[in-house]
Amino acid sequence: MPTTAEQEVARICRDLLRIDTSNYGGGEGPGEREAAELVAGLLTEVGLDVEVFEPAPRRTSVVTRIEGTDPSLPALVLHGHTDVVPAAADDWQVPPFAGEEIDGLLWGRGAVDMKDMDAMILATVRQMVREGRRPRRDVVVAFFADEEAGGVQGAQWAVRHRPELFEGATEAISEVGGFSVEVGGRRAYLLQTAEKGLAWLRLVADGRAGHGSQVNADNAVTELAAAVARIGRHRWPLTLTPTVDQLLRGVADLAGLPFDPADPDVVDALVAALGPAAKFVGATVRHTSNPTQLDAGYKANVIPGRAEASVDVRLLPGHEEEGMATLRELAGPAVRIEPIHQDTALEAPFAGDLVDTMVASLVAEDPGATVLPYTLSGGTDNKSLARLGITGYGFAPLRLPGDLDFAGMFHGVDERVPTDALRFGTRVLDRLLGSC
Structure with a gap:
């Protein structure tokens, strides 16, 4: 039996967490090259052709395109970033780059921002390609460098110098949305539309x-x-x-x-x-x-x-x-x-075919849940893609325990993500890509 996305997503996430991709800004830090090499290897292993570019030493990004069955449809960009903010090891309960799993949670810098989503994308795409399934529309899969410093050597550079990589794309999905919260004793998912x-x-x-x-x-x-x-x-x-x-x-x-x-x-x-x-x-x-x-x-x-x-x-x-x-x-x-x-600031409507598909994919895996739009107080690489007229959403689907301070771990200490949430996310993303 071939390995499924659910079976390998935690391993991929752990392997990414163990690579120090700290971005100190101003070009300082170890860079994303080793993480990009891991990503490129996982994609080429299932037969995908990848583009690797490095506009500055060790600031490495990876892009591939999965051809859809209907060339008349606009393409979708599914993207993540592999850099992380620095972590002071003395402040953490576990070493921030050890990628340890403790009581069903993966710990490490990037566990929530955003190597969890990187792993879910990789595991889901690998499963789809191994099974010979294709989405209806082209899907551009990108893993950018330098997001934590504004994307100057990552998404911004790609938009300015390699816009053809995103030809025909009108919408994008990335981080900081699709995670669950509890409101009034009910579970709701926050889909980032702004x-x-x-x-x-x-x-x-x-x-x-x-x-x-x-x-x-x-x-x-x-x-x-x-x-x-x-x-x-x-x-x-x-x-x-x-x-x-x-x-x-x-x-x-x-x-x-x-x-x-x-x-x-x-x-x-x-x-x-x-x-x-x-x-x-x-x-x-x-x-x-x-x-x-x-x-x-x-x-x-x-x-x-x-x-x-x-x-x-x-x-x-x-x-x-x-x-x-x-x-x-x-x-x-x-x-x-x-x-x-x-x-720039961004705001997209909580409506349309892609939004409907994201909502349906979540509800199919968590019947009875509510999906609400929200605004991110920070920023993502969707800002760069917007320069090409691409409308971006935050949708990294995770079903989380109600008492887990997920939002507080962004750029905080002791980042961790439940492994069952990662498996949930691969199921949702698989439904999404199968319906796009």
Whole structure:
């Protein structure tokens, strides 16, 4: 009997977790080459042709295309990334790159972001190809490098330099959606249909350098500190986008709670009803702006002529311009704003053939469950694919224990994923690809 996706998904995930692909940003880190070699080997082993590209040393991505039975249909992109954020081993209960399985959970950096989905994609695709089954539409399967640094050497590079790899594609599926939460004692799956815009910004204040003992009304540190405090303490107004509105209405129905989009207390109660997932959803009812870095001066008795800070800003779809205008006002006339890295917000309708197929695939494996749309407070490589007119969704299907703080493990410590959730995900993805 040939190996099935359910049988091999945990092994593939474990093998990926044992490869350190930490991305420190700025090109620093071991890179994704070994992970890409593992991925390419798993794909070629079942007879798929792969494209491997490396725009910078060791920043390696892999792409293949599975030909569909109906060439008139638009292609689907099924993609993941193989890099992970760094992990401080001393903070973890287990070594972050050991890929240990303990009590039915796989532990390791990337277990939830997103080597779990990488493994589910690989196992499902391998099974489909081994069995000689083809989807109706072409499926482009991609494993990108560098997502944790904005995708500059991964998805962004591929879109700019190899757009032909995605020829004919109109929709994409990737991470941070399709996982379960418990609401009002019932299981619901959050399908990601939107994500906030990304703006990593540098605040710069120029002043008059001088001796620390002198009166100085043009102190760059003072101006910068005031701007940072204003931005960091700003209470952004409640703003419900269509996706968030639809999500919270669904939560209200499941939990038997009232819904009033203009009442912050009511909205907070609905967010809280999502349990651990409230960490994600709570950051999508308004813009956020968090100062993250400060840099000024070189000696205690010298007033520097320049001071800088970094701010991580996440802007709601459809409200990006007004958000930036408010930031400029908060920064004030003495502080200028320079972009470090910016990317667009996305919002797609919770409707259409692909959405219907994702919902049906989940419900077929978990009858009685509810599927709701939600907005991701972070970002994915779908931002890059959007430049080609490709509409992206987050759909990494996992049926999770209600008490597992899944959202809190993204970029956190002690990442772990249940192996039975991985097996569930392969079944859902197999149904999805078989119906596309």
